Amino acid sequence: MAAKVKKAPRPKAETPKGFRDYFGADVAERKAMLDRIAEVYHLYGFEALESSAVETVEALGKFLPDVDRPNEGVFAWQEEDSGWVALRYDLTAPLARVYAQHRNELPTPYRRYAMGPVWRNEKPGPGRFRQFYQCDADTVGAPTVAADAEICAMLSDVLEVVGIPRGDYLVRVNNRKVLNGVLETMGLADDAQQAAVLRTIDKFDKVGEAGVRELLGKGRLDASGAYIDGVGLSDDQAAPVLAFLTSKGADAGRTLANLRDAIGASAVGAEGVAELETMAELLGAQGYGSDRIEIDPSVVRGLGYYTGPVFEAELTFEILDEKGRPRQFGSVSGGGRYDDLVKRFTGQEVPATGVSIGVDRLLAALRAKGRMGGATTGPVIVTVMDRDRMGAYQEMVAELRNAGIRAEVYLGNPKNFGNQLKYADKRDAPVAVIQGSDEADRGVVQIKDLVLGAKIAAEASLEEWKSQPAQFEIARSDLVAEIRKLLDKSDA
Amino acid sequence: MAAKVKKAPRPKAETPKGFRDYFGADVAERKAMLDRIAEVYHLYGFEALESSAVETVEALGKFLPDVDRPNEGVFAWQEEDSGWVALRYDLTAPLARVYAQHRNELPTPYRRYAMGPVWRNEKPGPGRFRQFYQCDADTVGAPTVAADAEICAMLSDVLEVVGIPRGDYLVRVNNRKVLNGVLETMGLADDAQQAAVLRTIDKFDKVGEAGVRELLGKGRLDASGAYIDGVGLSDDQAAPVLAFLTSKGADAGRTLANLRDAIGASAVGAEGVAELETMAELLGAQGYGSDRIEIDPSVVRGLGYYTGPVFEAELTFEILDEKGRPRQFGSVSGGGRYDDLVKRFTGQEVPATGVSIGVDRLLAALRAKGRMGGATTGPVIVTVMDRDRMGAYQEMVAELRNAGIRAEVYLGNPKNFGNQLKYADKRDAPVAVIQGSDEADRGVVQIKDLVLGAKIAAEASLEEWKSQPAQFEIARSDLVAEIRKLLDKSDA
CATH class of the missing domain: 3.30.930.10 (Bira Bifunctional Protein; Domain 2)
Structure with a gap:
């Protein structure tokens, strides 16, 4: 009898507590918003800065908001060659370090913007995560309150630009x-x-x-x-x-x-x-x-x-809170003048002022007002009727992509055709393309208008349903032109 | 006699060993490249995913390239509520975790792209950092090599699209x-x-x-x-x-x-x-x-x-290496099929294939070939001749920005006018605007064409230099139109 082999237990497929993943439209919407904000910052003369996510604990200092205890609230660990290091908890403390380190090469005043994740080692809660985005703009080395006024004006512009x-x-x-x-x-x-x-x-x-x-x-x-x-x-x-x-x-x-x-x-x-x-x-x-x-x-x-x-x-x-009661949405951004942060490093006072935008709260506000989303469309799906003709299907998507139309071949197991249409549905595909060997022989393809199909399924009578106007045959050579026509229609 | 107060030593303004900051054009160029890559991925039907930067060590597994020792090569620390966690060292291990965790909601096949920093706890060296960008596309749940072929085709498209x-x-x-x-x-x-x-x-x-x-x-x-x-x-x-x-x-x-x-x-x-x-x-x-x-x-x-x-x-x-010898630039991207990564979590084999692009190497290649950079322009600088008329200068930049022209008021100490022009030079400003009280009374401003000025300084004779055609007076009301004319000229 063979000895029992002890199996290692399977790892759990979970993010650590307080962390989450962002998918598809959520990522795209945040990116679109950050791009618009960056355009405004750039128009005001601010330059991009991307500092490292990891800082020495010494450089970060004890400026974590709402936390009086040293080194609490951050994710920190000890490195052999760098001592205690930590993930940045905001974008302001790193800016002070960057300016102190590079002040001889940087212009003064130094207007910079930065966007990216920050990490807080706090108790997570509903809607409260340990990694979230900030989007900051700061002016270092400008003593005049004209710099503060500029930040306020820019903040006002940003809010209008994002919607x-x-x-x-x-x-x-x-x-x-x-x-x-x-x-x-x-x-x-x-x-x-x-x-x-x-x-x-x-x-x-x-x-x-x-x-x-x-x-x-x-x-x-x-x-x-x-x-x-x-x-x-x-x-x-x-x-x-x-x-x-x-x-x-x-x-x-x-x-x-x-x-x-x-x-x-x-x-x-x-x-x-x-x-x-x-x-x-x-x-x-x-x-x-x-x-x-x-x-x-x-x-x-x-x-x-x-x-x-x-x-x-x-x-x-x-907006309505989780209990359905109306309440003010509240603050999405804050900032101010902090003339002593750089001094920690250099001993000399360096005036600075800036603003931080809570990107995720701002996105939530835009979603609550219905000013986000809905516009994303899935790809055209070319279905696989005949496994041996994969090359012909690949040719179709290549043509569509070359015409700038988002398209893909179904690459799961093609045996069950229903699964292919379920997949197209899950992807929000506007159109499915179908070509069996019969259609291939005749030089045609079937086009299924999934947008219209969904509408008919929701509204149409049995007779209308049977007449199936949402699916029709076209010449293979008209593939790109016909699909473009359909997409233009559903955009309108 | 008062007791001596012991001062805390100043923190060092330094990134931890092996980390660095990225400024201005470097950030903008990388972003432009990532945007172009994302467009291709999107066209092929891939969806964005942004997973958390922190993973449980258990979920990351022991798949670090070139490192056989468990948990070596990552930045890891122990959390009270999550056990040992670590910064992700690539975007593939997190994808396996994400797919295993969310597989019931995700479409299958799941085509996803991801871009962002990853962290490696390795010995830093010249040009070798502990935080760098990756830009991946993977298809999970497609057993056919058509998925691998698609990734290769897409990789080819990506390289051409970025230049x-x-x-x-x-x-x-x-x-x-x-x-x-x-x-x-x-x-x-x-x-x-x-x-x-x-x-x-x-x-x-x-x-x-x-x-x-x-x-x-x-x-x-x-x-x-x-x-x-x-x-x-x-x-x-x-x-x-x-x-x-x-x-x-x-x-x-x-x-x-x-x-x-x-x-x-x-x-x-x-x-x-x-x-x-x-x-x-x-x-x-x-x-x-x-x-x-x-x-x-x-x-x-x-x-x-x-x-x-x-x-x-x-x-x-x-390209020429650091010693001036010609050598092949080499690999910028790699990938392949890994059918067992998701199985670690679920026990069932889930086919997967994908590619990772070394963003920083690709950027270095484009820079080496002169296909990057140079196109960035600093803002128009409105100088401050008269501290009390800050409002009037702010009005000018507001007008310029409303016309879509990048512009800012000089916000350092305005006493030394030479410093203002030095600042404009450091910012690569194409134009400086000057208005003292005399000009204000007459309703005019001085325009200094800094692009032409630099050219004259480099090439002109003393006579040409003295005639100073790079600076001229315009009506205050023509500010936007005249500056736009100048900018169009220097673009051409």
């Missing part, structure tokens, strides 16, 4: 210095209290003015009935924050005046308000009014590294 | 079964001897027929004077290998006849020769003659997983 019409989005601009001015006037006890105030400001969208007032003071009973402790400020201390949050006026002039009140005598606050004013002027000169770009003091942006203007693009239309 | 003219490349086709047939007829002692024979065959290109004869027998003194031990076969035993390697005839018919002699009575060998014959017939029917695709028994392909047809695209022109 979000004016009125369906808003680029909202704020300035960290204004916020710093407000905090300065409040005379806070320590950094911890300041951090608590910032966290409270971030909740303004959810809890409103009254809620923020309670949270800055003694605390608040939230919707679930739980009591949330307050920051413990007096009404007088809390006043500047509330003035700041409610400072949005009917127009930019009114908002700026309110902000000036909110910052009191703070010098850094005054600087922030002046920067916002300059941006509003520059954008106005280029025709970007408050229907596209507006000053909105409630924009905070989580990232700690912002030092001046911050901005956010919000889609203002409603 | 390699007919005559400058050759797709060479062989079949593993023929080789297996040859080995069968030799009556080898064991697997180790078989492996030694395969390694020797791989050296045929370098050492020629006489060299292989020596290496299969007693051994050989190589060029450096070292003695290389032979496999130790008798002349009779070695004869089939030599017949096989020298079987290439004047045409496919002659080559096939020689191969039939070489395989003797081996059934698997006969199957291989028949498959080659069918491929030659099918390709002939579509007009792909031996000037584009030819049977060449010396093609082996290193990968262990190939089971039938193997192919390779070679560029046949000479």
Whole structure:
């Protein structure tokens, strides 16, 4: 008796947790969108950059959004010759490294765009993946807020170019210095209290003015009935924050005046308000009014590294959430000025500003509005009636392709003809071509109009069905011309 | 005295060893090439797939080319929730996983293309990086060699579409079964001897027929004077290998006849020769003659997983190597049939065949032949003479962009005007626009034709230089029209 051979278990055919694959139309649609965005970036003078996906942990630094713990949130491992390395978690940290490394060869200012996947080692959830696309544009080495204004204008152009019409989005601009001015006037006890105030400001969208007032003071009973402790400020201390949050006026002039009140005598606050004013002027000169770009003091942006203007693009239309309730689509892009990121490497301050577009969210928005997809068509399928005449079928697809028509021969097992038509259906094929030896002898082919066929199957009576106008015979020599006619018809 | 604060050392601004960044034209050229390749793949009915960059080590398997050791050669790390994971080292192993995972939803045959970076944890060297692009097309679920022939035809089309003219490349086709047939007829002692024979065959290109004869027998003194031990076969035993390697005839018919002699009575060998014959017939029917695709028994392909047809695209022109010596450019693409890769997951054999294009090598070839680059142009630069009139400069670039002209305002420190022109030069700007307050008052701008300026600087006499025809004044209202005229001129 032979000894039993122990078989190795089969590997599981699964992506690692939090990763996914993208097929056909999803890939094509994302590519089409990225191409359009790149065109706008290029028109504005930005140059492409593709940095390596792997960076040293040292170079990446501790700037991961929403993660305070060092080296948490990234995929990292140790290399013998490079020490700890990690997959990039965004495109901004790599840009700072690239600029520091190549600054002697690069032009200054350096306008660059970058698009590609980034990786986050976070808990995956529904619609939340560990690999996703970003599409950034940044200007390094331009100290003027004209650079920030340019980014906002470009962001507005990008949204319209990819298919979000004016009125369906808003680029909202704020300035960290204004916020710093407000905090300065409040005379806070320590950094911890300041951090608590910032966290409270971030909740303004959810809890409103009254809620923020309670949270800055003694605390608040939230919707679930739980009591949330307050920051413990007096009404007088809390006043500047509330003035700041409610400072949005009917127009930019009114908002700026309110902000000036909110910052009191703070010098850094005054600087922030002046920067916002300059941006509003520059954008106005280029025709970007408050229907596209507006000053909105409630924009905070989580990232700690912002030092001046911050901005956010919000889609203002409603979609239905997973429970069927209407809600605002919300933010698809954000950015701001970060003057200290390159300094980490070089010791010298290098001003920088930029924007990051959440490509997958933007695609989701376009799909939700029905502004994506549907236009893709499968190939013409040449079926195989006669295995020995494969060469003749290959000739047909070669002719069709040479005429620019997407076409293929069925290459599965041809025995069951029904399977071939099922395949054509699965591929969204507009046309199937059929030629048995009988047709070959007579120099003809059968053409099956699958678009019309599907329509008849859905709508036609039995009599119409039997008359089968969706299938007809043509001369072999007319193959390309007849199929082109059919495709033009179904395009129309 | 305050305690000394210990400063953290600055991070190094460096990519990890073996990684690099790609800038501007390099990114744009690769993208243009990938777009053209994708168009051909699409025309042939292939669908895009973008699988995750990270795979479980288990799913990737041990198929890394040229690496026999398990899990060597990849970047791998351990995740709490997914176990050992790794960056993909090619696009074929992920395809096998994707097809096994999604086979119930995917059409069969499944034609897919994929393009993107792959990662190899190998010793980096000059021009040899740890992250590089691949661009693959594969057909899964098609048992017929018509699928292999289609891939070869498509590869030929791709090379011509990206700019390699007919005559400058050759797709060479062989079949593993023929080789297996040859080995069968030799009556080898064991697997180790078989492996030694395969390694020797791989050296045929370098050492020629006489060299292989020596290496299969007693051994050989190589060029450096070292003695290389032979496999130790008798002349009779070695004869089939030599017949096989020298079987290439004047045409496919002659080559096939020689191969039939070489395989003797081996059934698997006969199957291989028949498959080659069918491929030659099918390709002939579509007009792909031996000037584009030819049977060449010396093609082996290193990968262990190939089971039938193997192919390779070679560029046949000479380039100069780093020492200035002419040499053949060599292989830019390879592939073949691998019927067992999906079986690893499912237990059932799933036929598959495909090709991988070495994008970076192909780009290098096009650059070596001068068929790439040079066509990129920098933006029109609107200079800043007067910091307070930034809005007016922004208006100019907005007008230019709305007319589709790439344009930007200089956003560095404007104090030194020379720096602005240096910047324009570094950006390859075709035109600089200049407007001081004097010009603004008169409603004009100065236009500096930087293309002509560079030409004059290189060629003109002092008199011509002084007359400065490269700079002239135009009405502000003619800005777009005049610049378009200049750009059209320099395009011509």
